[in-house]
Amino acid sequence: MPPNTALSAFGFTDLESSLYTELLRQAPATGYRLSQRVGKAPANVYQALKVMEQKGVLLASNSSDPVTYTPIPPAELFASLKRDFDRRHGEAFKSLSAVYQPTRAEEFFQLRSVPHVIERVRAMIAEAREIVLFDLFPAIFDLFAEDMEAARARGVTVAGIAYREEHAGPTVPFNREAAAFVGDGWPGVGVLVVADGAQQLMAQLSLDMEHVLNGLWSDSIFQSCFLHSYVAAHIRLVAFRADPTDPLRDLSLQQAQPPGLQMLMAQRDGGAS
Secondary structure: OOHHHOOHHHOOOHHHHHHHHHHHHOOOEEHHHHHHHHOOOHHHHHHHHHHHHHHOOEEEEOOOOOOEEEEOOHHHHHHHHHHHHHHHHHHHHHHHHHHOOOOOOOOEEEOOOHHHHHHHHHHHHHHOOOEEEEEEOHHHHHHHHHHHHHHHHOOOEEEEEEOOHHHOEOOEOEOHHHHHHHHHHOOOEEEEEEEOOOEEEEEEEOOOOOOEEEEEEEOOHHHHHHHHHHHHHHHHHHHHOOOOOOOOHHHOHHHHOOHHHHHHHHHHHOOOO
């Protein structure tokens, strides 16, 4: 992010952001000198400086003629911005939460952004009262580790599948058979979570986790219970799969290699990100 536009995301105009950056580079400075440095009309610069002084972004020295301006340090500015954001965030959250009435749509909804997927998963874990089941690829596993531990701490059963040994635990068996397949062969980063048999999320992110390739969330009780049953069976299967004599081991996706999987793999081989 260029310094001259760094403050634009915090409610400052481009001119105000440029003036603050110039003052950081060299201060104190007069309004006229600043107008030359940013290439803007003096009248516009003086108006912006007045607003910035009211916002507490800079200090004006009235002991000199003409008036000179000095910026407050970035650490002080951003501490102030954070306090103001936290205050407004709290007020808005309280106000909107007071009128929110949760509803159950019993439908599927598409998720189109990575932040939406991540925050929806976190909300599902936080709302869970009894049980959360998951199948998370290694690239995204750690992102939800604290959320999972917080759920366990309040008595929620949390179980899933690990594709790295360091992610495994008493209720999270290590899927050694699929570890390399998931890490090196699959054309995306998989996310599958079921909470309380009441809501589910299935998503595939691009390998750089910048885009959602497929993303669905549903509060359908029937579908969520069905998926819960599937994920629970998969977790138990992974836990028992250590037996090399298992006559059903060839039914697994990576062993059976059905046509649909081959088409998915072709997406990665063809350069899909």
